[in-house]
Amino acid sequence: MGLKTKLDNLKITTCCPSCGSIRVGEKWPAHRISLEKSIFWCSNCGFGWQHPLPSQKEIRDYYERFTAYNIHGANEKEKSAIKRIRRINKLMPNRGHLLDIGSGLGYFLKIAQKDGWKVSGFEPQKSAALFCQDHLGINVYADSIQNLILESKTFDVVTLWDVWEHVHDPLQFLDQCMSLLSPGGLMAMAIPNASGLPAKIFKGQWRYVMKTHLNYFTLPYIHRIFSEKGLEIKQICHTIKIQSLLQGFASWLPFQVGTENIIRIGRRGSVEYDRPEQAKTEGQLEKSPALVNLFAFVRAICLEINLTPIPGSLGDLMELYCLKDLRE
Numbered sequence: 001m002g003l004k005t006k007l008d009n010l011k012i013t014t015c016c017p018s019c020g021s022i023r024v025g026e027k028w029p030a031h032r033i034s035l036e037k038s039i040f041w042c043s044n045c046g047f048g049w050q051h052p053l054p055s056q057k058e059i060r061d062y063y064e065r066f067t068a069y070n071i072h073g074a075n076e077k078e079k080s081a082i083k084r085i086r087r088i089n090k091l092m093p094n095r096g097h098l099l100d101i102g103s104g105l106g107y108f109l110k111i112a113q114k115d116g117w118k119v120s121g122f123e124p125q126k127s128a129a130l131f132c133q134d135h136l137g138i139n140v141y142a143d144s145i146q147n148l149i150l151e152s153k154t155f156d157v158v159t160l161w162d163v164w165e166h167v168h169d170p171l172q173f174l175d176q177c178m179s180l181l182s183p184g185g186l187m188a189m190a191i192p193n194a195s196g197l198p199a200k201i202f203k204g205q206w207r208y209v210m211k212t213h214l215n216y217f218t219l220p221y222i223h224r225i226f227s228e229k230g231l232e233i234k235q236i237c238h239t240i241k242i243q244s245l246l247q248g249f250a251s252w253l254p255f256q257v258g259t260e261n262i263i264r265i266g267r268r269g270s271v272e273y274d275r276p277e278q279a280k281t282e283g284q285l286e287k288s289p290a291l292v293n294l295f296a297f298v299r300a301i302c303l304e305i306n307l308t309p310i311p312g313s314l315g316d317l318m319e320l321y322c323l324k325d326l327r328e
């Protein structure tokens, strides 16, 4: 292959998938995903993406092999769901119809329903959707995200918790989600904040650089895109996860530390079926109840810190609450 062809290929494969600019600046080698992958950044719009992007099939197969859902993190998920529904209620005091996209095992739907909302879910993983229907009696559409076409403009609130960073075409997906929302409706989402301090410090070793995270959003990008789309940001809530700092600092050590296993210790009685090695660690721990209690205590404190809002530039996760304009 001649040098010119190589350069041409490089240009073609590295233009920004969001704005099309060829001003691709910094890139983060993402050894946490694979040696061949990097996170590329557009200096024109501030969007970041995994490069090369995995195929839809590759990602689907990956989700099937590693079940992301387990019922043992329930306590943490319910606590954060309660905080989220309170924030939604402040902006939309009249309870209407709420759709949670990527509803998983339905922790958020359950809390929203209890709070008086009429709820529906959309979940690509069939077993999770069935769990919601069987255990919670909540209507969940089970289909792939590409087929997310329900009746337009019928929902007062659409929520996307930890979803937007996973999709192959984030702008098209945002349009789809917005079309489901009634004029003046509320869109709430949680995404990793790639412009916060932890991302800037740890770069390719940042906790949220993951195989399944295809998109990386900075605040300037969000502000620009949302204003173009007619979404008015009413509230942004920033948080940081202790796990993220722990994992980031551990990545600087000259030896490997199994931080994922440390982080999971203290989930009382939990055996995560997708991680047999963790079940083994938990089994050994059970022989020492004092240690289990200590870890559970530390875990509870960490959870409180994880859910406490902090100044934006320090955080690595953000929740956005936005109103769709009244245009039909």
Ligand SMILES: [Zn+2]
Binding pocket: 016, 017, 018, 019, 020, 021, 042, 043, 044, 045, 046, 047
């Ligand atoms: Zn761009």
